[in-house]
Amino acid sequence: MAISKEEISEIRNSVNIADFIGQFVSLRKVGRNFSGLCPFHSEKTPSFNVNPSKGIFKCFGCGKGGSVFDFVMDYRQVGFVQAVKEVAEYAGIVIQLDPAELQVKESPNAKLYEINNQASYLYENYLLITEQGAAARKYLFERGVDERMMKLFNIGLSPDLTNFLYQSLSNKYDSQTLANSGLFNYSNQQAFDVFNNRLMFAIHDQNGQTIGFSGRVWQKDDERPGKYVNTTTTPIFEKSDVLYNLDHAKASVKKSKEVYLMEGFMDVIAAHKAGLQNVVAIMGTALTERHVKTLSFFAKKIILVTDGDKAGQAAIEKSLKVIHNLEVQIVKIPDAQDPDEYAHEHGSEALLNLLENFRMSESEFLMDYLRPMNLDSVVNQLEFLQTMAPILAKERNQDAQTVYMRRLVEILPDFEYNQIEQAVKNTQQNEMKHSGGGYSSDYFPPYPEVPAAYDQDQLFNSGVLQSFTQQKLSRSEMLERQLLQRMIQQPELIARLSTDASVRFQNSDTDALFGALIIEQMTTGTIDPTFFPESLEGHQRELYYDILSLNLPETFSEEELQELLQNFKRESVLSKIEKLSRQGVQAKKEGNQQKELEMAQEIVAMRQQLQRGQI
DSSP: OOOOOOHHHHHHHHHHHHHHHHTOOEEEETTTEEEEOOSSSSSOOOOEETTTTEEEEETTOOOOOOOOOHHHHHTOOOHHHHHHHHHHHHHHHOOOOOOHHHHHOOOHHHHHHHHHHHHHHHHHHHHHHSSSHHHHHHHHHHTTOOOHHHHHHEEEOOOOSSSSHHHHHHHOOOOOOOHSSSSSETTTTEEEEOOOEEEEEEEOTTSEEEEEEEEEETTTTOOSSSSEEEEETTTTOOOOOOOOOHHHHHHHHHHEEEEEEEEEHHHHHHHHHOOOEEEEEESSSSHHHHHHHHHHHHOOOEEEEEEEEEEHHHHHHHHHHHOOOEEEEEEEGGGGGGGHHHHHHHHHHHHHHHHHOEEEEEHHHHHHOOOOOOOSSSSHHHHHHHHHHHHTTOOOOOOHHHHHHHHHHHOOTOOHHHHHHHHHHHEEEEEEEESSSOOOOTOOOOOOOOOSSHHHHHHHHHSSSSHHHHHTOOHHHHHHHHHHHHHHHSSHHHHHHHHHHTOOSSSSHHHHHHHHHHHHHHHHHHTTTTTGGSSSOOHHHHHHHHHHHHHSSOOOOHHHHHHHHHHHHHHHHHHHHHHHHHHHHHHHHHOOHHHHHHHHHHHHHHHHHHHHTHH
16 A cells, blocks of 8 residues: 555654754754754755754755655655655654555666676686686785685686676677676777786675676786776766775664775775774775765764875875764874784784774874974964864864863973963854854854744844845845745634735745645645645745744744734835836836826825824
């Protein structure tokens, strides 16, 4: 059976949206709501807001907003049914779906997955059962990789032949699949294997499907360029998107909420031998925002582990600029070694001890990494202090911040603790000033509460309409949105106000949404927070969540409603007067005295009504 509306509403109402989203986004409580860095666009100042009482999220930076289902659809890039399933599983609610809804259509890339899986099987067998494979296995044994690890990580060997793989697979797959697989090169109407005489590391997607390979030279006398050669970009493989070993690691990552991020395949295998399963590696490329987004599905903390040489430390510094929504720790491997080399020299237990017990924070790492060689001069000390102050200002743990400032005192002989503390505080204040009070949710709530009264000046001065004023909305448009929110909160107001001739929306967007609310209320008798937004077009739907996100009191009296209506009607009249004035000016330019006189008479009549308090 299909999921009923009642079941969907039950699932939505059984989940605290802040708790659910908190699995993926670091949120901090701000008043009644929660705030954090948006997972849908890159930002340094929190503009992502979650309102548990209304069951919605809204980013005032990129505009995304909606229910818990919308979050899953945007975050996971899945359809509505799949989003409902995920939320239901989180809530512990068992749902049954029509088999047609669960039917998975064959992927258009199914043959590419199949041919790569077949290639992996052939490479693995060639390593394990051939004479040439015996020499490669000996090399791996010397590197600390036994046969069990070879099978676990699907390590293989490509033969020292030009078309072994092509001859094995060409009669099983069509020419298009062969060409798109990334396994073959073509020249003079002949096909040649991309990989020959290389150790083959199979690359899998999250579901364990083979999507590509990385081939490594293994013989000392092999002088071919490129220690590693990777599959070229294909419809299923993009190097900058891939995280090696994620298919094996994701269960452990999800359980521990932390992931070790390394540089190489052998580093991952060394860590696995040491007893760590929550380990992945990037594919010889820089860490990307797509990598971070993928990891944020499973983890709340990333432990960066790169080679201890200068290049490895530089890679960490670059990675720190990409990671925004996750906690970060760093492990520096001593003596410019990588994790595999360290384990080979000191043993697996030593590597495990290093990875688990010798982590440093982002601030600690940058204090060491950015520290200049020469700190003898006051100028150099001051420049380093100016570099570190913004970094320490972002440190949320006050005790840790104090420790780091005291360490700076030890590093900078010409500066006292109070001077360093003041530099950090000045940075915090400057950041808050330039970001409009939103440097960190530790300092100012980004969305203060609205006063009970609906006085226009109070609303402007309170700052609660900052998200609207940033959009340069008029007072009339703001009041229209406030009134619509009240209708959404109390749908019985829709029928009452729809018959009031004086309640007319001047803005076409809000007027269209008002019309949609009237139709929904007449049809269903209510405004269902789960299903009504789904009936709206994209722009109207965004407007709906903009309006719902306005932080007005959840309850209001008839007196407050009348005050809002009075201000709304007054602003509507003022908007009409402004429009008539523009028409009058245009009529005068055109020499149309009759029309100019009519415009003037209407304006005078409206102003008199305003003066007499009739509006």
